[in-house]
Amino acid sequence: MADLLIGVPRADAGGTDSGAVWLIRGSAELSRLGQIALTALPAGLGQAIIGPADWDLLGLAVSQAGDLNGDGLGDLILAAPGRDVAGRARRARMPGRPG
Ligand SMILES: [Ca+2]
Numbered sequence: 001m002a003d004l005l006i007g008v009p010r011a012d013a014g015g016t017d018s019g020a021v022w023l024i025r026g027s028a029e030l031s032r033l034g035q036i037a038l039t040a041l042p043a044g045l046g047q048a049i050i051g052p053a054d055w056d057l058l059g060l061a062v063s064q065a066g067d068l069n070g071d072g073l074g075d076l077i078l079a080a081p082g083r084d085v086a087g088r089a090r091r092a093r094m095p096g097r098p099g
């Protein structure tokens with residue numbers, strides 16, 4: 001079973017619309033669970049990466065990135081279009097939604 005990467009840009013775990021990305025490890029155990037809430041995922045089957053601040057919108061886009069640092073492990077690219085990196089607070093716009 002393949003692994004899954006799920007972006008949830010409107011998640012509020014780190015603040016209003018901070019966003020989150022779930023990395024789910026495909027496994028026979030996961031297949032046996034059937035329907036399950038992401039927040040109830042048993043330890044070891046996956047993990048969440050939480051946007052750190054309001055309106056970061058982490059997970060609006062997600063992608064595999066190959067092995068960027070050459071350590072033999074696959075890397076990920078996670079978009080957070082509202083993330084403030086220069087001390088300026090701003091609210092990102094969601095595509096297709098009034099902003
Ligand atoms: Ca929200």
Ligand SMILES: [Ca+2]
Pocket residue numbers: 066067068069070071072073074075
């Ligand atoms: Ca790597």
